[in-house]
Amino acid sequence: MKTRVLHVHDIPTPKCRVDQKLKELNYRVSSIEANAMDTLKSTRFEFMVLDVPACRLKQWLYEANNHYNVPLVWWCEERKPATAVPHDKIDGVLCCGMNDNELQWSLLVSIKNYQRRLHLEREYSFLATKFEERKVVDNAKIMLSTINNMSETKAYEMMRTQAMAERRKLVDVAQSVLAGVQDSRRPMERTPSRRNG
Template sequence: MRALVVIENRNMPSRESSDGFHSPASAAAVLLRSGYQVTSAFTCEQALPLLPGAEACVLDVPVSVFSEWREQLTVHRALPILWWYSEHTANLKPSANLGSIAADGILSASMNPAELEWAFYFGARAYQTRRQWAKEREQLLTRLEERKWIERAKGLLSSMRSISEAEAYDMLRKQAMNERRRIGDVAASVVNAYQLLHERP
């Protein structure tokens, strides 16, 4: 990875040198010295235009605000997000209740260029795995929701038409094929129509 966006926290004045540039141990300075193309931002508004050209984002911010930053950024673009560990950013103990901090990796000023490269490599893999899990979870939840609609529609059809649930399922499947729709959508239409017709005024 070469093009990085580094989010820096303005509330850490000790991080800047007298000329206003990055202190030697800041994420931006360390990554620049290690050969990465770095653009820095202090606010979400500054960061958003930089995200399309970035391969990863490094949050050089206190761990207590990591999740807030990550949420703001990933709404606009999904990419690996790593946390920069330092005495300034580790403002809470690991045992603190931080909720779900989904960092794809951790970096620090003590890492040499090879270690940083490996950290970015494994960070990218962790990111891809997390994305795949999220996609599979979403598909599973969709299937479960679809199954609920189908079961309800089967129950209604078998009751109204005095047929077995297997026959009711066949009706739904044939209707879905005729309309070129998903069987879950047809089942939802049946349930919604029934509720509409039998709704009390």
């Protein structure tokens, strides 16, 4: 079965057409205009080749990441030598001067880069969540130790014991502690007293 490639362009490169090159290499290529990218969301592709100028690469990369979860390869027609990485979401770069073998290898490297990028994004998300949970637990621990005039270690053990007894996550208990403290600090609303007429 042929590898499916989505060729996305806003102003197609006329001199060295990437869609034709990929078809010659036995890829199954679908070409669409960049502003119609969301119309093929239900179709599966193994690659996306962005055939766009460098000045609009960031814009279309953002769109591509919103609609697809595939390796993103930039077809570079720029005449100037690259002085910096075009963007951190680009998994590979193809250019007109590459021969067939170089194109194939670049696409294989792009898959590896994509897998590495996905792994790093997941790891970052996991660590960011853990860090936020740690901040909540630390804030609750400090709050409990201040209110109950006990050490932070004792406050932490108290929350941990409660979490185990209630079969809840420690962060959930910590959020309950913080919410309870906030509720107790709010001024009580006075209910209007009824006058006897």
